[in-house]
Amino acid sequence: MAKRVVPETARRRRRPTKQGQVLTHQLIVETALRMLREHGAAGLTARRLGLALGADASTVYRYFRGMDDLVLAIADELFGHAVEGWSPSGDWRADLRELGLRIHNAYLTHPQAAVLTASRVTGLPQEVATDEIILGILRGAGFPDADAVRIYHAFIDQSLAFSILDAATLALPPAAREADEEVWRDTYARLPATTHPHIAATAPLLVARMNDSAYPTALDMLLASASAQLRG
Amino acid sequence: MAKRVVPETARRRRRPTKQGQVLTHQLIVETALRMLREHGAAGLTARRLGLALGADASTVYRYFRGMDDLVLAIADELFGHAVEGWSPSGDWRADLRELGLRIHNAYLTHPQAAVLTASRVTGLPQEVATDEIILGILRGAGFPDADAVRIYHAFIDQSLAFSILDAATLALPPAAREADEEVWRDTYARLPATTHPHIAATAPLLVARMNDSAYPTALDMLLASASAQLRG
DNA sequence: TCCTTATGCCAACGCCATTGACGTTGATGA
């Protein structure tokens, strides 16, 4: 075949799809983002993307080598969304907290993008820009380079990792979530204090928190530890 | 159809597969675990599982409602593996560190199981047992119940979340990983200090750490913060 | 002995990502 290569230069020749749509990388990424937002991670498929674009599924492959390439482009875009409109306050701890929550939130609807961002470090522009910001905050706060890099790594991976986890919960249909909650409540309430004293003692607390994301806690703990390191 | 219901009572009547194998829930889970260990998360499919069992893929559905049910069973099994042979040392911090690493490691080859464990809290036996152990360590260390529950939640989700992330890296074919590493090294080395001073200053450190999991760092920071809370 | 039920197999459904072949277009340069 004619080697479905994706050219790097900007395209100048265009032909509309059957529905009259003119495609670009940008348009495809934006459409994909909208689909993810509206239908969740499982809702983005080549076929449906093609449909949403008014084009054949295979047309997507003229622009991206495969779905992974597309998701990678989406992933980079999300870093841009995460820091959009943000500016440093001067308080490193508050700044990192804000950025952590923003990144976590941006990837919440796009867990597949989080997986790729973390596993396939490809140096895409928005990702690099975000890295620079985070490292800048840490070094500006006075962390020695080795510590700054270590904390940066833990910080960014933790935000992405929790996004994936929390996204899975979010993606469940409400009915399934309620059913699970019921089972859980039952199971934990039924455990006798003789065999499971600690669960029995804390069951109400456990149940009350079971639907919350643990990310804010984990983030705060990471920042508290970093702060202690800085002072110590 | 005859409603493919999975009976809850132990089965007594058995008919071997064409290959003479006699199936049980246990055998299916064990075979699936082996496939995950040997071929990674993407290597476990209903068809291949059937093949490995010497049975038709559809036979699996006589034992599990669907793939999710099977993976849930696997997930619970993994908690058992994680704490197998472990006993508390009396040092709560060292104990939690050990358990965190064990859980992270157990789910490393089974990220799909980690996703389900965290998103569909179903109160399966091994999971409950592990929860009891962790809560016991925290309450034994002197944490008030509210803190113990909060830390427990962050701790367990952190280990699962990082498993998913690290598993994605692990699953990449070595060639792809090396190619990515190359790109990364290039990108970061090429950034001028004028536009990206912080990356430029720490590039060697960044590159040196890029393939390591950030989990141990994040875990230690979480424990350090917990310890400070306890003392404070 | 007969009936029920558990459990096996097979074939099929509708989904998925991806690709090869082919047609059409617009820009380029002789």
Next chain:
DNA sequence: TCATCAACGTCAATGGCGTTGGCATAAGGA
């Protein structure tokens, strides 16, 4: 002006996936 060529659209097909309906068979229980 016009031939060439790359870009990029469609279509049809491939091989995989989870899942299910239909049917055959064997093990107990009556």
